[in-house]
Amino acid sequence: MYSGLYYPSCHQLESSRNGRIRMSEGDSVGESIHGKSSVVAAFFTRIGQVYQSWLDKSTPFYAVRWASTLLLTAVYMIRVYILQGWYIVTYALGIYHLNLFIAFLSPKVDPSLLDEDEGPSLPTKQNEEFRPFIRRLPEFKFWHSATKGIVIAMICTFFEAFNVPVFWPILVMYFIMLFCITMKRQIKHMVKYRYLPFTHGKRTYKGKDDTGKTFAS
Numbered sequence: 001m002y003s004g005l006y007y008p009s010c011h012q013l014e015s016s017r018n019g020r021i022r023m024s025e026g027d028s029v030g031e032s033i034h035g036k037s038s039v040v041a042a043f044f045t046r047i048g049q050v051y052q053s054w055l056d057k058s059t060p061f062y063a064v065r066w067a068s069t070l071l072l073t074a075v076y077m078i079r080v081y082i083l084q085g086w087y088i089v090t091y092a093l094g095i096y097h098l099n100l101f102i103a104f105l106s107p108k109v110d111p112s113l114l115d116e117d118e119g120p121s122l123p124t125k126q127n128e129e130f131r132p133f134i135r136r137l138p139e140f141k142f143w144h145s146a147t148k149g150i151v152i153a154m155i156c157t158f159f160e161a162f163n164v165p166v167f168w169p170i171l172v173m174y175f176i177m178l179f180c181i182t183m184k185r186q187i188k189h190m191v192k193y194r195y196l197p198f199t200h201g202k203r204t205y206k207g208k209d210d211t212g213k214t215f216a217s
Helices: 010-058 062-082 087-105 139-156 169-194
Strands: none
Touching: 062 139, 087 139, 087 169, 139 169
16 A cells, blocks of 8 residues: 655665765864864964063163164174175165154154144243154154064075175165255254154253241231
8 A cells, every 4th residue: 555655765865874974074174174273363363462462561671672673783784794695685674764763753743734823833932831742653663663674684684585686885875865865854844843853851940949037027
């Protein structure tokens, strides 16, 4: 008698079982790949946190920071002198440091872009309100960028592809000329808008000394 029920064959059951096995294997592979990527991301995140922590701790020690940068610069220059190459990398590093230095000397808001009655202005008289000089590039960012530039240039000296043959005296003369022109323009800008890129602290005024004399009424 025909009951109307469907009974799958052994071949269909085997195919269904194999399909479920392949799906479970695919899910396990996906989970393992996702787990590995999350571990790698967590590792680099941890490195970034440690690096930022060291940067935060080194913020008040500006003398030590700049001394280490100067030492690293000396090591780089000695390496370039011994290898007698990678002059184009050194020239690019010098241009990069010059741009950082100009940004360090420049105010955050260019006075030439402001009208006389707009925005904050620097004090020009003794009795005006004290306003500290706000740089376009703060000291810490200046140091950090300069140090990273030296490290990258040091890494480039390990690759021959960056050793472009060039007549280095021309680069030296061009850099000196560019430095003089840039600094002359910056000094003219400072004189024109009457500001100094350094803050010495707020001026204090001392009152009259107390003589200790009393007056009888």
